[in-house]
Amino acid sequence: MPFALxxxxxxxxxFLIVVAVTLAYLSFxxxxxxxxxxxxxxxxxxxxxxxxxxLITATDGGAVTLxxxxxxxxxxxxxxxxxxIPASIGIALGSTLLVNLPRNIALIALGAFVILFALYTLxxxxxxxxxxxxxxxxxxxxxxxFSALFGTGGPIYMSYLSSRIDDKTALRATSAMCVAxxxxxxxxxxxxxxxxFQPGMWTLIMLLLPCMVIGYTIGNHLHLRLSVATLRGxxxxxxxxxxxxxxLRATGAMS
Numbered sequence: 001m002p003f004a005l006x007x008x009x010x011x012x013x014x015f016l017i018v019v020a021v022t023l024a025y026l027s028f029x030x031x032x033x034x035x036x037x038x039x040x041x042x043x044x045x046x047x048x049x050x051x052x053x054x055l056i057t058a059t060d061g062g063a064v065t066l067x068x069x070x071x072x073x074x075x076x077x078x079x080x081x082x083x084x085i086p087a088s089i090g091i092a093l094g095s096t097l098l099v100n101l102p103r104n105i106a107l108i109a110l111g112a113f114v115i116l117f118a119l120y121t122l123x124x125x126x127x128x129x130x131x132x133x134x135x136x137x138x139x140x141x142x143x144x145x146f147s148a149l150f151g152t153g154g155p156i157y158m159s160y161l162s163s164r165i166d167d168k169t170a171l172r173a174t175s176a177m178c179v180a181x182x183x184x185x186x187x188x189x190x191x192x193x194x195x196x197f198q199p200g201m202w203t204l205i206m207l208l209l210p211c212m213v214i215g216y217t218i219g220n221h222l223h224l225r226l227s228v229a230t231l232r233g234x235x236x237x238x239x240x241x242x243x244x245x246x247x248l249r250a251t252g253a254m255s
Contacts, residue, residue: 006051006200013046021056021208022215025063028179029219031172035060035179036151041114041242045249049106049150053098054195056151057186058205059212064180066216067173074173076165082136083143083157083178088185090144090153095189098149104250110150111246117155118240122233131163147182148189154179172223 005014024039036056043052101109139160147153157178158171165171190196 004200005203006198007047009046016046017043017204017208018211021059022211025059025212025215026219026222027215028063028067028176029216030222031175031219035063035154036147037114037117037155037239040151041110041239041246044107044110044246048103049110050098050195051198051201053149053151053186054190054198055201055204055208057183057190059208060151060179060183061187062209062212063216064176064183066213067176068180070220071169071173071176074170075177076161076170076174079136079161079164080174080177080181082133083140083160084181086137086140087144087147087153087157087178087182088140090141090146091148091182091185092144092189094145094148095186095193097145099193099195101149106149107246107250110152111243111250113146113150113152114239114243114246118236118243120159121236122240131160133164135160135163143178144182148186151186153182157182 009017020039020042024035027038028035039056039059040049040052043055047055139156143153143156143160145153146156154175158175161171161174161178165174
């Protein structure tokens with residue numbers, strides 16, 4: 001059936017996916033990142049990572065198109081250029097790992113990354129201080145690897161950019177541009193693999209694109225009204241619980 005859903009998803013699983021994707025793009029609209037770090041770990045409970053990453057890459061493509069049209073004038077281009085080349089190398093490496101990494105190992109790695117990011121976020125606000133531009137190389141490289149492997153490079157890019165850009169609007173725009181470039185590179189590299197052609201892939205993409213638009217639109221309106229710290233704190237607790245559940249599932253503690 002050309003319009004069948006993948007992996008015989010139940011209605012409950014589909015509802016979980018819809019809620020997760022909408023919340024993910026609400027975060028992206030408000031802060032300039034967060035779509036993948038929220039959506040991928042949740043979807044990994046009901047779909048393989050080799051399906052989830054290209055799926056979110058497609059919805060990311062719609063979101064970054066909206067964001068770059070609105071924000072490209074606010075991008076800090078020197079900082080973007082510093083991180084772009086190492087990120088491109090990392091994405092090439094991560095794409096190779098994605099199709100070869102055993103599922104349980106991948107889930108454990110994703111769960112550990114999500115937990116560490118959540119704990120870092122919950123550790124509290126830090127006084128802003130500029131770091132050396134040389135940190136763009138490891139941030140770009142590791143961000144690129146995680147971007148291709150799990151679709152979660154945004155927080156790594158943000159960890160560098162937030163220590164270089166003090167203006168909230170420029171930070172959101174530059175982070176979104178980094179995510180946009182990663183999405184384009186991932187999409188091109190995935191075209192040389194079977195990832196785009198899995199049964200049910202494009203059916204689910206078309207179902208989730210409206211969720212992306214709704215979430216992004218709400219988040220964009222919340223950008224000036226909602227405290228970013230409040231939003232990040234709530235998301236961090238959700239990520240912490242989800243990271244633990246992913247590791248338990250991968251190690252067989254959850255049947």
